[in-house]
Amino acid sequence: MSAAETTATTATGGLAVEGVYTAYDKADVLEDVTLEAQPGKITCLLGSNGSGKTTLIRSVLGLTRPNRGRIRFDGVDLTGLPTHRIVAAGIACIPEGRQVFPKLTVEENLRLGAYQEPNPDVVARRLEKVYGTFPRLKERQAQIAGTLSGGEQAMVSIGRGLMSAPKLLIVDEPSLGLAPILVKENFNIIRRINGDGITVFLVEQNVRQTLAIADYGYVLRKGRVVAAGTPGELGRTQEVHAAYFGQGR
């Protein structure tokens, strides 16, 4: 028990979303969303297109300001802070569609991930670590990122997310637009990242593979959390099926 307690207190990167409402053009996209990403765990958020997943991520990152509710990170209130201060708290994101900077080189993309790290030695060490994980990127470090294949861009995007040495990594739709074999590899990498002690908040449409690696999950539908539970529980609920195949959106 004491060992469990020690890990519980040392693990950081816990995200708490409390009663968040976020609107685009006055129409609420998120309504009263409450969820939590436990420190050191993989938490997933399932939902179809238009369910509000991306808006939730934008709210957490401070790209879209919630109208109501709180967002806390390791107990610290981040609500309403500008994005760079939220990043400074230890949150990084691997955005949907990878979003590499197409006209920058692979190395410039990676270095941007460590933008807030002032010590060049630390940046160099992290860079070597990313190149260790993705030797392919080392070969292409001077190549313009826009000319890479989809799979290679995914590596850049993941590597860039790790360059800030985050406590919490938000991964938005990692399997979108990738070949099945790459999807599988991506999920393995996410599991490895989590194994290094980084909290993962995984947002996905790919139900089966997501539930296979998650510790806990939520289902978002029409901007509301309609189900929550362990993967085993979620796999059995109607809500998961309804969220994807149910009556419209």
Added chain:
Amino acid sequence: MDVGLLGQYVMNGLMLGMMYALVAVGFTLFFGVMDIINFAHGDVLTVGAFAALATILGLAGIGVDSPWIQLAGATLVAVTTMAALGAVIARTLVLPLKGAPPLNTLLITLMLGTALHEGVRLFYPQGANPQRFPSLLPTDAYSFGHFTLRIDSLLVLTTGLLLIVGIHLLINRTKLGLAIRAVAQDEDTAKTMGINYTLIVLATFAIGSGLAAFAGVLHGLYYSEVNFAMGLLLGVIGFSAAIVGGLGNIYGAILGGFLFSALQTIGVLAMPFASAYKDVFAFAVVILIMAWRPTGLISEKISQRV
């Protein structure tokens, strides 16, 4: 044609081209990070030139007679105050209007520009008349046939080229430059990297406006005269140069600046009887280039958004 005379034209063309390039780089930087056209840019140049002139007269007034110190002081004051003005413009006008239709920002900067040069006209002593800008650089000259190499021209040209190299290094070799490029390519992702977006926008406006002030000082040195309306034509030329080069691309803007001055020079050479029409000729060719390549010679924004 006489080689010496041709050399003279090339020299003058390079001087003008550099001035235009410095203005055009500002337009293209602002468009890159904020997707806006700042029509007050030319008038910031005017205010910068007058700030330099006032500093020179002020220094002379307190007995500082060394032209080098006067010039250094004037350049320093003009560049820093206009950089600050640029940051203030970004903070108070451009950023708050970010969610507004682009036409609103355009109108606001147009009005601000008018306010700036009218302010110079009304509040600078005798501001409605052209003001003599002292020749602070050594005026030694070496003649080679029809070609006269003036030391002041050479100094101005060298300084301008060094500045352009400096911009290149700043954008491509520094962390600030990397952040500017990242914001220009993808604002939201840049923010997610931990880049302080507001700070980068302010820095970009400060850099662009500081360059305009520098171009204003060069303009004063080159023509030995400044006036409240000098920024109007320079603004339009800088804007055209940025567009012709491909808005958003720094090298395109530099290329566009030199291209415009080359066109003016060709206009003078081709029609020596009507050299007053050199701008008409240059703008007409710009219109033709735009018809031929609607997105500019180096189309940055299009290629990156596909």
